[in-house]
Amino acid sequence: MRQSVQISKLNGFRSGFMAFLVAASFGFSASSIAAGPATKPAKPDAAIGEKLYTNGDPQRGVIGCASCHGAEGKSAAGAWPKLAGQHSAYTIKQLKNYKDGTRANAIMAGMSAALTEQDMANIAAYLSKQTVSLGVAQNxxxxxxxxxxxxxxxxxxxxxxxxxxxxxxxxxxxxxxxxxxxxxxxxxxxxxxxxxxxxxxxxxxxxxxxxxxxxxxxxxxxxxxxxxx
Structure with missing residues (x-):
């Protein structure tokens, strides 16, 4: 009789534990569904982008771009591309490609490593608003x-x-x-x-x-x- 009671209690414990797991699993799944996919960057902020482009963000390890690409994206020599006026979507894609390695460049891989998608969007928004730097054909x-x-x-x-x-x-x-x-x-x-x-x-x-x-x-x-x- 005592053994039957113990078995009954054990089965009750198992049932309760399984119910807890199901509930926990359901709660986790529901919260995951509610959260949805990874949050997309907020609306780009060109003012923040200007600060990142010019000075970076040392606390996060973000290095400014202006030292190579020049003030307002107008680089001084062909070793670094002019970025002023470039379409935002293109700039963002290139930064992502540098970060994920699909566009190989050791320097830019390091520069983009600390950038979030929001950083990229902000910098790209700033550059897109700058006046295109004109050039001339030489030959x-x-x-x-x-x-x-x-x-x-x-x-x-x-x-x-x-x-x-x-x-x-x-x-x-x-x-x-x-x-x-x-x-x-x-x-x-x-x-x-x-x-x-x-x-x-x-x-x-x-x-x-x-x-x-x-x-x-x-x-x-x-x-x-x-x-x-």
Whole structure:
């Protein structure tokens, strides 16, 4: 009789414990559903973006961008791209690609590591509001070839016109294709080379296009884009 009572108590304990697990599991699941997916960044704040771009945030290990990319995104040399006026979506994508490694660059991987998605959105919003930094084409001998490639492509090599995606004046299309007008020719040339040799892998279309371009063609179109406005 005593054994039956003990078994009954044990079964009751098991039932109660299982009920607790189910309830806990249900409560966890319900809270997870209520929370939904990861919170998206709030509306971008260009003022905060300016502070991050200019001075960074030492307490969080965020390094300012201006030391390389210049005040207001107007870099002083082709080693660093001009960022002023660049479309927000493009800037955010590149920062994410640096952070996740799909765009290889040791310096930018370190710079982007401490950035949150909100930081990226804020910095991109600030840069998009800056006046585009104009440039000029330097090589008169290749202007014709550069214009031909940019405006019409190279049909015999299956290379489409750059203008088809980046627009005739190099302004690009927001959220789809980046601004190219005024960019340093050295920087554009380097990126085309990285697409061609596989160093840069975050745009399959550009990899396919660059694979068909010769050094002469890359240099000509890069120089031509520097003078677009």
């Amino acid at each position: 008169k001998e290749t202007i014709g070839l550069g214009k031909q490639i940019y405006a019409g492509g190279i049909a015999e090599k299956g290379i489409p016109a750059c203008a088809a995606c980046h627009s005739p004046n190099g302004a690009g299309i927001p959220a789809q294709y980046p601004l190219l007008s005024g960019q340093w020719a050295d920087y554009s040339m380097a990126q085309l080379g990285y697409f061609r040799d596989g160093t840069r892998k975050n745009n399959a279309a550009m990899t396919a296009i660059a694979a068909k371009l010769s050094d002469v063609e890359m240099k000509a179109v890069s120089d031509y884009m520097a003078g677009l406005r």
